[in-house]
Amino acid sequence: MRHAVSALTLLLALGCAGCDKAADAPPPFDGATALTRVKAQLDFGARVPNTPAHLKAGDWIIAQVTPLADTVIVQPFTHVTAKGDTLHLRNIIARFKPANPQRVLYLTHWDSRPTAEESKDSTQRSLPTPGANDGASGVALLIGVAEALKNLPPTLGVDLLFVDGEDYGDFKADTDVLLGSRYFAEHLPDTGYAPLFGVLFDMIGDADLQIFQEGNSVQQAPDVVARVWSQAKALGHDDVFHGEPKWTVTDDHIPLLKKGLHVIDVIDLDFPYHHTTEDTLDKVSAASIAVVGQIAVALVR
Numbered sequence: 001m002r003h004a005v006s007a008l009t010l011l012l013a014l015g016c017a018g019c020d021k022a023a024d025a026p027p028p029f030d031g032a033t034a035l036t037r038v039k040a041q042l043d044f045g046a047r048v049p050n051t052p053a054h055l056k057a058g059d060w061i062i063a064q065v066t067p068l069a070d071t072v073i074v075q076p077f078t079h080v081t082a083k084g085d086t087l088h089l090r091n092i093i094a095r096f097k098p099a100n101p102q103r104v105l106y107l108t109h110w111d112s113r114p115t116a117e118e119s120k121d122s123t124q125r126s127l128p129t130p131g132a133n134d135g136a137s138g139v140a141l142l143i144g145v146a147e148a149l150k151n152l153p154p155t156l157g158v159d160l161l162f163v164d165g166e167d168y169g170d171f172k173a174d175t176d177v178l179l180g181s182r183y184f185a186e187h188l189p190d191t192g193y194a195p196l197f198g199v200l201f202d203m204i205g206d207a208d209l210q211i212f213q214e215g216n217s218v219q220q221a222p223d224v225v226a227r228v229w230s231q232a233k234a235l236g237h238d239d240v241f242h243g244e245p246k247w248t249v250t251d252d253h254i255p256l257l258k259k260g261l262h263v264i265d266v267i268d269l270d271f272p273y274h275h276t277t278e279d280t281l282d283k284v285s286a287a288s289i290a291v292v293g294q295i296a297v298a299l300v301r
């Protein structure tokens with residue numbers, strides 16, 4: 001009996017020490033590993049739909065998240081472009097606690113853009129962008145979140161959605177863009193699917209990370225903007241998450257907002273290499289992805 005009491009005392013003491021540590025430490029997110037996952041995607045080549053690199057990268061994402069999530073859903077679909085080409089696309093959804101109706105949706109696009117039309121050198125403009133920040137950083141972020149949630153399961157249900165075909169076409173003409181988020185909005189994973197809130201992460205790996213609030217998000221889901229920005233502040237990241245809007249963007253949150261889901265865009269549009277051939281590994285950093293990763297993990301604890 002005496003032995004049992006002392007063991008209990010010891011357990012309580014250890015438990016408290018653990019609690020104090022957990023309260024002080026930021027939520028774990030492994031930025032260094034995330035950066036290796038950016039590189040792994042670039043090593044496949046540009047992830048442009050209907051290319052071998054795109055096929056390999058999609059298979060790789062599925063292989064990465066399958067051992068981490070409770071369930072993985074793949075949504076294969078096709079899209080006929082304005083030029084008449086048929087694109088073969090896949091959305092990938094890694095689900096934690098899929099039966100919990102109280103859930104959060106995080107999404108990012110995993111394809112990369114076929115044309116680097118913003119390149120300064122005009123001979124580069126018909127080439128694909130490597131998409132280190134625009135594509136690969138968001139994928140690395142969500143796989144890192146999956147790893148953190150596997151290590152310490154969330155209190156809420158969480159869906160990590162990797163959408164395809166975001167960056168294929170022409171944003172001004174609104175053709176052949178946001179393909180995966182449009183498909184997802186019409187093929188939600190559950191009847192009555194209504195996450196508490198959702199966050200789209202796009203271009204969050206910039207070594208010089210500057211995230212301003214996004215206009216459509218502020219207008220249509222101000223509660224979610226407030227929630228994310230206050231979490232950023234609580235973790236001491238208000239040097240990166242600026243508390244005012246700057247850009248208004250057509251991005252994957254738009255089809256979901258139209259569907260009535262409360263989804264905002266967390267995006268760093270102050271990225272000089274956007275849609276150029278210079279969106280390469282050296283422009284992104286482990287520290288930047290970790291800042292956003294810590295916030296994403298803390299929001300579902």
Ligand SMILES: [Zn+2]
Nearest residue numbers: 113134167275
């Ligand atoms: Zn893009």
